[in-house]
Amino acid sequence: MPIGAEQRLELECPAKVNLTLDVLERRPEDGYHYIRSVMVPISLCDRLILEPAPEGITLECTPAVTGRVEENLAYRAAVLLREATGYPGGVRIRLEKAIPVAGGLAGGSTDAAGVLLGLNRLWGTRLTREELIRLAVRLGSDVPFFIVGRPARVEGVGERVTPVPAARPLWLVVTTPPVAKSTGKVYELFDQLPSVPFRPDAAAVEAALAEGDPVGVARGLCNVFEAVMLPRHPEIARLKEALLAEGALGAVMSGAGPTVFGLVPDEVAGAALLDRIRPLARGAWLTRCAAAPSAACGADSC
Known part of the structure; x- marks a missing residue:
């Protein structure tokens, strides 16, 4: 099936844990801290379902989202990708949450990465991994890690993700x-x-x-x-x-x-x-x- 031909995509969006986390000096231009961390994705996952729509972006979340839908990282990721690529259509996003909110496991970030990756395929926008990472860092420091999607050393403000080998599962x-x-x-x-x-x-x-x-x-x-x-x-x-x-x-x-x-x-x-x-x-x-x-x-x- 060619890229962009899918009518529905389901993705599992895993949490992450930090095996190491170091916080370094601040970045001069905006005060954000540089970090250095070894992260691994784990099998505790949210479930993401994407279906194309003629127009508009909608998000349905279980349990229901708190706050404005427009502030949800998954929703913001869809808006960002559409603005960056000029894609004319829309999407219906369904998100089933299992990762605890505000727990240090990056549940919102993995959902955002899942939307970027899934819509890049569903919409056929064909962005490279590097282009997706540049979008991802605008959403949050943990989002680029999930674009790479494997054990990695994460540096800078999250934009530098270097995969590291893992000889066996943890x-x-x-x-x-x-x-x-x-x-x-x-x-x-x-x-x-x-x-x-x-x-x-x-x-x-x-x-x-x-x-x-x-x-x-x-x-x-x-x-x-x-x-x-x-x-x-x-x-x-x-x-x-x-x-x-x-x-x-x-x-x-x-x-x-x-x-x-x-x-x-x-x-x-x-x-x-x-x-x-x-x-x-x-x-x-x-x-x-x-x-x-x-x-x-x-x-x-x-």
């Missing part, structure tokens, strides 16, 4: 405590630290991924935002401690939190840990490294 128990947070506030608190007490060794984690060494990956898990989140939210610290006490090889907060995940040796160990940890968390899932929606459009998967 199994993770992902948990969310009942904590609300604002990413902007987390950055503000981070900027107030007199010094950063720890920094990740991203190169060591990348090497362990390439060697298929989950113990080495676990040893290198590190997120500088823990320096501000764990002291202020003991629920996060307790969940991390519980994951380690119940057998995780390593545990760390993802993104700006509050989600915490534990790395386990394999699926069997993960299932056992999930049973023990579920009563302590608002939500808990056993996941593995997964391909982002770009896999449906020809990109490599992990």
Whole structure:
């Protein structure tokens, strides 16, 4: 079937976790922080359904979106692609959410990337990956990662995405405590630290991924935002401690939190840990490294 001929596309849009996350200096022109992070997509997914329409862009979300539809990243992605390409038609977007909102798992960003990738195929707009990444960074710093759709080192303000080899899947128990947070506030608190007490060794984690060494990956898990989140939210610290006490090889907060995940040796160990940890968390899932929606459009998967 030629590109642009599909009448309906369904995509799974995976969450991500940060194996490492370092926050660096600010970009002079706009004050955005540079970051350096090793990220992997995981098998906790939202489901995205795209159907062409003669005109207009509509979004139906389950559960229902909060706030204005026009502010939703999936909707904004469709508007951006249409404006960038001059495509004359429209689309009906249906989004079934499973990724926790504001959890540090980039649920909105993966949905936006899914829309960019899916509509590029559905509409036949034929943008290259590099062109899609340039659009993606205008939507958010995590969106370009999902365009690439595999384990990667992410730098700059999210626009520099370098795939890294992963010799074997990672199994993770992902948990969310009942904590609300604002990413902007987390950055503000981070900027107030007199010094950063720890920094990740991203190169060591990348090497362990390439060697298929989950113990080495676990040893290198590190997120500088823990320096501000764990002291202020003991629920996060307790969940991390519980994951380690119940057998995780390593545990760390993802993104700006509050989600915490534990790395386990394999699926069997993960299932056992999930049973023990579920009563302590608002939500808990056993996941593995997964391909982002770009896999449906020809990109490599992990």
